[in-house]
Amino acid sequence: MKILFVEDEPVLMEEMTVYFSSQGYVCEQATTFFQSLGKVETYAYDIAVLDVKLPDGSGLDLIPLILNKSPETGIIILTANNSLNDKLEGLNSGADDYLTKPFYVEELSARVNAIYRRKTLKTSENLKFADFMIDPQLKELYYKDEEIQLTKKEYQLLMYFVVNKNRVVSKSAIAEHIWGDNFDQADNFDAVYVHLTNLRKKLNQAAQHDYIKTVYGMGYKFSC
Known part of the structure; x- marks a missing residue:
């Protein structure tokens, strides 16, 4: 930036x-x-x-x-x-x-x-990283032209990581982005972990590469 x-x-x-x-x-x-x-x-x-x-x-x-x-x-x-x-x-x-x-x-x-x-x-242009392509209008993710099914929360999480590529983001920042004013409804960060684990697994299965790294004591970092 x-x-x-x-x-x-x-x-x-x-x-x-x-x-x-x-x-x-x-x-x-x-x-x-x-x-x-x-x-x-x-x-x-x-x-x-x-x-x-x-x-x-x-x-x-x-x-x-x-x-x-x-x-x-x-x-x-x-x-x-x-x-x-x-x-x-x-x-x-x-x-x-x-x-x-x-x-x-x-x-x-x-x-x-x-x-x-x-x-x-808010962009309407497709976003690309590695061999992945995100269609923001359809809210869909593709790997080499093959669609990868994401839940709504997984898609929101992926977009947040892409925007903050190569930066460490905390669990609280992730939770606030996904749930906004309803963040307090989550008793802990278990929901963040579940969505993140599922997204991580889908990206890894497609590309055989772990794009989301855990930065212990700080949060997570997305890099490609």
């Missing part, structure tokens, strides 16, 4: 880029409106994190330029605590979310991942 950070506070900029770089993201920086203008007119990004108050302009004015270049880019605006108008203007201009300063970088990470998953899972 490629992220553009537009922020003029050096400490915050360093904190964000160091954290997201450590998570495997490609990070680009801009500290002024003019500098960011050149980037958004030239490149496309998966996510843009925009500070509203810049020394030479407003980050809000970048939103239509970004979306005109790349409509699928997810946008998060950073605002001051009392800037309700900025929040409303940003959301009305096409921003997906906002955070008020100060904030924890882990919260920003959660917002970024949520937006990226939501936009990726």
